[in-house]
Amino acid sequence: MKVAIVSDLHLGYERFAEDSYVQAEEALAKAAELSDMIIIPGDVFDVRNPRLEVLAHGVNIFRNLAKRQWKARVVSYSGARMIHTDIPIIVIPGTHERRAQGAGNSVELLSLAGLLVDVSDSTAEVEKGGERVAVFGLGGLSEEKVKEVLAQLGPKPVDGAFNIFMFHQSTHELLPFSKDFITFDDLPKGFDLYVDGHIHNKVIDKVHGKPFLIPGSTVLTQLKDGEQEGKGFFVFDTKTNAYEFIRINSREFYVESVKVDGKRITEIEQEVSKHIDKILAKSKEKPIIRIILEGEMKEGYKQADIDLSDTLKRYKEKAILEVSKGKIDDKETESEIESLRKGSVESVSVRDYGLSIFIEQLKKSGYGMKKSPSELFDLLSSDQKKDKIISEAMETLFAQ
Numbered sequence: 001m002k003v004a005i006v007s008d009l010h011l012g013y014e015r016f017a018e019d020s021y022v023q024a025e026e027a028l029a030k031a032a033e034l035s036d037m038i039i040i041p042g043d044v045f046d047v048r049n050p051r052l053e054v055l056a057h058g059v060n061i062f063r064n065l066a067k068r069q070w071k072a073r074v075v076s077y078s079g080a081r082m083i084h085t086d087i088p089i090i091v092i093p094g095t096h097e098r099r100a101q102g103a104g105n106s107v108e109l110l111s112l113a114g115l116l117v118d119v120s121d122s123t124a125e126v127e128k129g130g131e132r133v134a135v136f137g138l139g140g141l142s143e144e145k146v147k148e149v150l151a152q153l154g155p156k157p158v159d160g161a162f163n164i165f166m167f168h169q170s171t172h173e174l175l176p177f178s179k180d181f182i183t184f185d186d187l188p189k190g191f192d193l194y195v196d197g198h199i200h201n202k203v204i205d206k207v208h209g210k211p212f213l214i215p216g217s218t219v220l221t222q223l224k225d226g227e228q229e230g231k232g233f234f235v236f237d238t239k240t241n242a243y244e245f246i247r248i249n250s251r252e253f254y255v256e257s258v259k260v261d262g263k264r265i266t267e268i269e270q271e272v273s274k275h276i277d278k279i280l281a282k283s284k285e286k287p288i289i290r291i292i293l294e295g296e297m298k299e300g301y302k303q304a305d306i307d308l309s310d311t312l313k314r315y316k317e318k319a320i321l322e323v324s325k326g327k328i329d330d331k332e333t334e335s336e337i338e339s340l341r342k343g344s345v346e347s348v349s350v351r352d353y354g355l356s357i358f359i360e361q362l363k364k365s366g367y368g369m370k371k372s373p374s375e376l377f378d379l380l381s382s383d384q385k386k387d388k389i390i391s392e393a394m395e396t397l398f399a400q
């Protein structure tokens, strides 16, 4: 059977909402053309409680998909929930849909409506012409819980079927900065294919000697370098173990570094425009361009002096621009911050300076000053937990 793997649609993603709908629709329609079944490892919607308009988009997209002539069918389902269709569109909720246990989520809702099969914590078997593909799904969980839940569920491959393990987590091999992330070794053995969502760029690897695939999102969300290569999905052939990445017409995305070293402000602005023009000359439709300013500011200049608002305005119709100043080495601002840190603003300590502003604000709000403002200030600036600070501050303010 041909299995399409489409992930992280993020329907309703606020910044590029239209792109999220158009690109999801294109990916799913192409996937349906090219395959017998579709599996989606999470983040169909962008937020936990999508607005009705966003849900309506989701319903439309999946209803159109459900109407197609599917030759493969879901023939068995093991899980605590019920399924309401045999259409081979197998989905788990991701971290973006996750809600408190028992609260229900938007993927479950589409499953209840009979538009897809929610395979959380369960196995769905799809059959076509005597061939069976079994998909076990583990919906997105907070990272530290994954091992415990896997031990509880004990996912097992099904005899006589091609077995897919589908989940939605970070893994330590791909993001080696947190010990909370599971490793490939933690994943259950015996499956023929491992499919993950959550990560928004394409990943191809091996788990227990079998293919491990992440198609990445169908819409741009993180504006990271890795997302420049274009969006799409995988089609996996269970007979040959061959797979192919199918590109969709996703909005073009470019990351450009612009050096600020030794340049005056106007020169930096010109340089940014030059880079944008170069990209526009080769791109088809209003691309997303992320400009990263980097290097050392010319003496006497601060990064705050760089004002690209006119430039951004000028290109408003032609490109979606984002400028990052995070990589600028700025000695002037650094030394100003350093002198602040050392505790002097015009020879007043930072604490006293803050306190004077605080007292002024209290006066403006009509606070009666029965309790010492400095006592209140210390309380509010302490390192304790937010709830505790607020309750103590309330006591301080309203105690008789």
Ligand SMILES: [Mn+2]
Binding pocket: 008, 010, 043, 094, 096, 198, 199, 200, 217
């Ligand atoms: Mn995602």
